[in-house]
Amino acid sequence: MSVTLSIPYARLMDVLDELLAGTRAQDGVFNLTILDLPWSLEIRDEAPLALATLVRGSGWITRDGMEPLRLEQGDVAIFTGPEPYVVADTADRAPQLRIHPGGLCEPLPGAPIDYSARLGVRTYGSRKQGEVMVASGTYQLAGDVSRRLVKALPPVLVVPAGEVAGAVMEMITSEIQRDAPGQQSVLDRWLDLALITTLRAWFARPDSHAPGWYQAQTDPVAGTALRLLHEDPAYPWNVTELAERVGVSRASLARRFTALVGEAPMSYLTGWRITLAADQLRSTKDTVEAIARRVGYANAFALSVAFKRVRGTTPTAHRRAA
CATH class of the missing domain: 1.10.10.60 (Homeodomain-like)
Incomplete structure (x- = not known):
């Protein structure tokens, strides 16, 4: 005779939670780039998993092999795979700055003449009051559980600002520019929280084509x-x-x-x-x-x-x- 299983909900295993638990930021790299129009930022961090958001302004995401995606202020984008991507005010703007592994920012032809890294810790640009502010962070994944999650994601996904925990992103922005004891651990945990809230919102979207599990x-x-x-x-x-x-x-x-x-x-x-x-x-x-x-x-x-x-x-x- 069949018996219906009855287990208290708190004891039931959440599959997404288990995969996210194995996806933790360690020595994550954050950058805050402040620019004026026209602007274009190429990110070549070579990370298997990355995150970017527009704290100020709006723009476009371009990546080889895909159609440009619109990114409004507060939206969060997640990228899988080491291939570079560009965030810019238009979909065809040539990059002016390039972010390399480790957070190194390189000025390219067309970069602001007064470009410098003196705006603050992990902060690049010409002036703090710039029209556009791009925050980006990277994950270095080591485990197979993490890779199982990444394989379920598209090369680029964008979650609108209204569906993401805005307070989380605002706190990250302020923490990027701090240089206090234990700051790397703080940033890693905030990066974890940003990833979790963004992925949870994306998986819940009808158009996400979430994996079967x-x-x-x-x-x-x-x-x-x-x-x-x-x-x-x-x-x-x-x-x-x-x-x-x-x-x-x-x-x-x-x-x-x-x-x-x-x-x-x-x-x-x-x-x-x-x-x-x-x-x-x-x-x-x-x-x-x-x-x-x-x-x-x-x-x-x-x-x-x-x-x-x-x-x-x-x-x-x-x-x-x-």
Whole structure:
């Protein structure tokens, strides 16, 4: 007989929350650039994940292979991948300043004659009262859990100011220009908060084309199954028991889960287990045997077989590559 699962909501695993928890800023780089019209800023930070917002003014985002996107004051844009992008007053304006890795700002032909870096800490431009103020920050992602989140995002996404926590962005702007003890940690945490609020708002938008695992979270069948798998990935799950715990038939679970998430329950579980193992192989010195048991495999050999099938390499080789 089927039994409907009943778990207090506070104990249920939020899939997005788990992915965001593994995506933390560390030594993030912030820049505040203040310009007057006409203006154009090229950012070549080579970061896998970056964020930009217009504190003052409005403009356009351009990036190779995509149509220009409008950016109004207060809007927040998130960029994935190391390819450069341009923020400017028009979509065809040649860059005047270029931001390099580490926050180094280079003046280009057409840059303000009185350009300098003397406006303040992490602040570039010709005058503090400039017509346009661009704040940008970068993430350096190290974990496979973080990469799983990044793969779910488009190359560029823009969230309107009204849907983002405006107070967060205003606080970041003031913190960028401070140089106090522990300031890097403060900026990293604010960058985390900005990313979380922006992504949460974007995923909730009807036009975001959010990944299946996000859309499925609100479904009583697929969402409950997802939370169970994330809550205890090491448990020896099979479709029959998972269906019983959810309170539906095996066929109903398989059909509903696959339709919403995009893959079968056990296939999804395998991918998540391998992601967790890959993260631990690079972030800990634990043995492959210990990691295997922690993520749901009987021994190191079983993990190695699954890891090679999914990633095309062995756990040991993956660890060495780090």
